[in-house]
Amino acid sequence: MSGQVMNAGEIEWISFRFRDLEEDELFWMSRERSGDVNPSYRKLDDTTAMNLRTREVIDLTGNNPQVYQKDY
Numbered sequence: 001m002s003g004q005v006m007n008a009g010e011i012e013w014i015s016f017r018f019r020d021l022e023e024d025e026l027f028w029m030s031r032e033r034s035g036d037v038n039p040s041y042r043k044l045d046d047t048t049a050m051n052l053r054t055r056e057v058i059d060l061t062g063n064n065p066q067v068y069q070k071d072y
Contacts (some may be wrong), residue, residue, distance in 0.1 A: 013068040018060055019046055026052075027067040041067075 013031045021027060021043045032038035039053040047061045 012071045014071050015066050015068055017064050018043070018049070018067050019064050021067070021069075025069070027069050029065070029067060031068055 011033065013028075016027070018027070023043055023045060025043050026040050027043065027049070028038050028040055030038050035053070039051050041049040041051055041058075043049050044057065048057050048059055050057050
């Protein structure tokens with residue numbers, strides 16, 4: 001951490017490439033704070049993830065997008 005004090009409840013987003021995450025890790029597609037706009041996903045394998053709100057499985061084959069994890 002940079003030594004900067006964070007406010008209580010503030011979220012620091014850490015960016016990763018999708019394929020760099022381990023299976024079963026949680027991630028978000030953007031840094032939007034609202035869960036309605038930015039639902040959480042769980043990585044299923046190197047090509048698919050599940051939207052945890054809708055249970056929809058999405059295919060990320062060949063895309064390897066930048067995704068975000070929360071660090072409180």
